[in-house]
Amino acid sequence: MSHYEPLKIEEKWQAIWEKEKPFAAKDDDKRPKKFVAEMFPYPSGAGLHVGHVRNFSIVDCVARFYAQNDFNVLRPFGYDTFGLPAENYAIKTGTAPQDVTLVNIENFRKQAKRLGYAIDWSREINTSDPKYYKWTQWCFLQLFKKGLAYQAESYQWWCPVDQTVLANEQVENGHCWRCGCEVEKKKMKQWFFKITAYADELLDEIDSLDWPDKIKTMQKNWIGRSEGAEVKFKIKDSKEEITVFTTRPDTLYGATFMVLAPEHPMISKIMTEDVRKKVKQYCDDAIKKSEIERQENKEKTGVFTGAYAINPLTKKEIPIWVSDYVLMGYGTGAIMAVPAHDERDFAFAEKFDLPIVKVIEKPEDSDDDSKCYHDEGTLVNSESFNGMNSAEAREKIVEWLEKEKIGQKKVTYRMRDWLISRQRYWGCPIPIAYDKNGNPHAIPEDQLPVMLPKVDDYKPDKSGRSALAKCEDFLKVTIDGEEMTRETDTLDGYACSSWYLWRYTDPHNDKEAWGKDKVNYWAPTDVYVGADHAVAHLLYVRFWCKFFADEGYLNFREPVKKLLYNGYINAPDGKKMSKSKGNVIDPLDVINQGYGADTLRTYELFIGPYDQKANWNTSAIGGVYRFLNRCWSLAFETKYNKEDKNKVIRNRTIKKVTDYMYSNGYNTAVAAMMEFVNELYKEGANKEDVDVLARMLKPFAPHLACEMLEKLGAKDDLWPSYDESALFAEEVEVVVQVNGKLRARVNVPAEDAEDKEKLEAAAKSDEKIKQILSDHSEIKTIVIPRTHLVNIVVKQ
């Protein structure tokens, strides 16, 4: 060979890895373990994207680095295959999603192998494989048995294009996360997972996670805990009561009216005959409106029900209104309005001319100049509570409410339960059947999996049911001798991905979802890498982890120790790559152009900090190729030095690169190796220089590194260690400043570097410094910090 030929080298090593399977994880190893994984991909027909390559290459870098540091490493791979793209493709072309999926997986696997990832291929999983989804159904049944999977009828997000309901987490600013269309509200009976049962723990444990703050904040906001009180209000001339939620019980004396959400069930019971038509019209209109429309129009609208509630403290009658600024899904769907101290209530009161009573005195030092003061202060107009501050009054008023049995402390969450039914074919069937009375029954575990039948027509029908509703054979089932009808909805794909990390630890188990010994050995996942799903998947997987820990199937309560959230790769112009814009870079094209996988992988790690977005730069990849070419030349073309000229820089480089690997500074790790190689080009390299280089290169460019190590006759690939004593040269450069400005550099022997007197003498003896000092009469002080720096401060 006369020059670096990446494609040849890569083919050679990939064949060796295929045969020898060096990345197979051992379940019975005594060494400490590391479990690293990416968020498994959806295998689209388009194949791997450069975004996948960045994501997988980070995982590979972590996994190989740990392996080289003698950890027992599990680095699996899998495919998240249920979902709409395959189904929509099936509707368009008539091809079964089962078949398309297998073709796409095959393609993904082939491409991932071309990138040389250190994957344990014996553990591949596919969520649409009945051997896998059997256990997804089992998971559902465990939740069902404990009452954490339940049915409820209410208004749900409905995507009119995809013809299915969506979870709150899948609605972004009123738009469907997948197709981008405006979502609608539809009243339906649906299945939910009771994630709110774990709201407190999900919130409280966020702080202990080694996750990016960005994600932690998003999850905290999403859960949105607020502490307050529920208060029952009697309705005038009626036996009915309405409960409101408030975080400000201290303002109860200022509650001058009440507002209900248009969906509130009490409206029809309390409204008076004269306004019945008007109220009904308002509610119907509001419910029909999209959430976008409801939010766009901040101008308050509303209608009076004709009914009055009694303020439990003032005993005054307060009018009950309906307005769409009150949301049915939060709190109780009813509020006590305190216009003097809440901006929304204030706007409503002004518009409809409702009374405003001040009950909190604004402190004198407050710079709040809005018309209604919404912070805390001293109570006024509140009878026996006057003079108390807000915090104290809150306690006392809630105490009084509890004594009178008309209220209590209450914690409310912004997060709602997780809606998991989907009216689509290509998903995991929900293992439920209904008896004649419509009561749900679990499919017995010994009848799992409930197989997803092959059908000819994948379209959901107009009634809002999946294609399974047309499948007679599928529908009929007998449980305990009773004929029942199967559920035709399928599970949200996020259910399938809520437990896959544990399946990786025991992927072929046909007796249980995972073996306890294996899962507790490998999991929790030490490093998890992804670029998406901040509040959906990453919240759901935490929820299931806590549930299965409570059930005794796991001995840990958080599934992911360290989360790396990598940035996207955009087109050179900074825009998102997309087929329609024609700006997609195909990683296989880059490899086949002659750059090879090693260059592509190293480039994507060098392009910038892993957690920032980056724009593809077609010419910058050439620089990385040149670097690897130089590494190759050092090993194969250069005559090695006999003496050890590069001891200091070699040891410094090992230290730098090792530190960067631990702090995920992959771009700077590559830069440090480049610097080292440039130096070796100047000075010539000895065998040890090249050996160290190859070992450090391995997580980035494994094929080339193996080729180099083979040439050197290395016995192992262990990560190199450095010699503390070899980090400093015989002479050190000392920077001399005058009044903080760099004026000279002087060299002193290394042993003098800590000696302040010698440093000062060396600095003063420099010709240029002498010159400057002769122009100034007086030296005020000389500062010599620990570093190699002398700062002479003179009188100006």
Place this chain on the structure above:
RNA sequence: GCCCAAGUGGCGGAAUUGGUAUACGCGGCGGACUUAAAAUCCGCUUCCCUUACCGGAUUAUGAGUUCGAGUCUCAUCUUGGGCACCA
């Protein structure tokens, strides 16, 4: 509107606890090799003044703390992200 993060050359970006700002790469310029080109190798490349030396300025802007500030404090501007009628 509220909360958070970040602003460094022509570009992507480096810079341990406050201690040589601009590492590394791209792009650009010059040179070697070559009949020529590609590839490869070597050198220069923050800005201003200068043939060069010397010098001066510079980490969004303005102030402050310090012997010394990209890094700390305050204010302003800009960008990105999150939340947003959540009572």
